[in-house]
Ligand SMILES: Nc1ncnc2c1ncn2[C@@H]1O[C@H](COP(=O)(O)OP(=O)(O)OP(=O)(O)O)[C@@H](O)[C@H]1O
Ligand code: SF4
């Protein structure tokens with residue numbers, strides 16, 4: 001790596017709000033994450049992208065202290081958030097941080113609201129933990145306004161089944177930002193919504209970010225989403241980050257054969273909103289990872305040495321970090 005590039009990377013890292021290095025998590029007998037590296041700068045939006053089972057949700061859960069209570073263990077690595085080491089956090093530390101500094105909109109958020117409580121009551125219960133009782137109603141309306149909910153006053157009295165999918169997603173986002181977090185994790189925030197509502201939710205997330213300077217991680221399968229709203233990308237494969245960099249750089253000059261395949265697999269490498277589709281073969285599940293490079297069984301550029309060494313994220317001159325032993329020669333193909 002050249003000295004100026006190294007200096008640039010160090011500068012970018014030193015200003016990161018969140019920095020994850022070599023994170024490895026085991027559940028039961030299997031590693032489910034191994035080699036997750038990513039960083040999120042203050043006020044920036046990172047897209048976390050990868051096929052199903054690549055570890056996106058577990059990465060978010062590790063960042064907010066919500067890994068399964070039984071059987072999950074962080075084996076290696078660090079998570080540094082705003083100068084603190086989250087790997088060493090105990091339950092009471094998480095209770096202070098969760099919702100207030102890092103908030104999470106979970107993947108199943110369309111079913112995540114309590115069906116027997118009105119939206120107003122669900123918001124009030126969370127607001128009450130942070131703000132004085134006298135401000136609860138005003139703050140609830142303000143939050144529904146912030147997420148551009150139609151008729152905020154009326155929505156307070158509504159039950160989740162009386163809301164559309166897009167309105168439920170707005171309510172979940174409102175609940176997540178009650179504590180004015182510095183970092184919002186949104187796990188597939190648009191997946192279950194139709195196309196026009198997806199666009200509206202993405203616009204909402206972008207405008208919230210501008211208004212609050214909140215950093216975000218948006219988990220998605222959708223490269224159209226990545227292109228539209230993210231500043232940076234981390235691509236995951238089989239529990240690890242295999243490429244990371246500024247969104248424009250990664251999409252215009254992908255370095256890893258898997259990233260290239262993802263981009264080529266878009267129905268029109270073509271129109272925005274395209275979902276990731278087929279790459280020959282299946283991604284390996286936990287316990288099925290190949291020795292050496294985990295992508296080797298599907299990689300058209302595989303060589304013998306790829307089975308012997310685990311590639312590390314490395315930046316080549318004029319490139320961004322990718323985990324491929326042949327990165328430098330392939331990038332000039
Ligand atoms: N509680 C658990 N116990 C055991 N294995 C788990 C658990 N949760 C997730 N896994 C496994 O860890 C791997 C990563 O799961 P994760 O949910 O993070 O994937 P993902 O990238 O979010 O996928 P998707 O795009 O389908 O949401 C998967 O193989 C999954 O089966
Ligand atoms: S290390 Fe080898 S198998 Fe892995 S992506 Fe690079 S060329 Fe393909």
Ligand SMILES: [Mg+2]
Nearest residue numbers: 056057058107
């Ligand atoms: Mg997931």
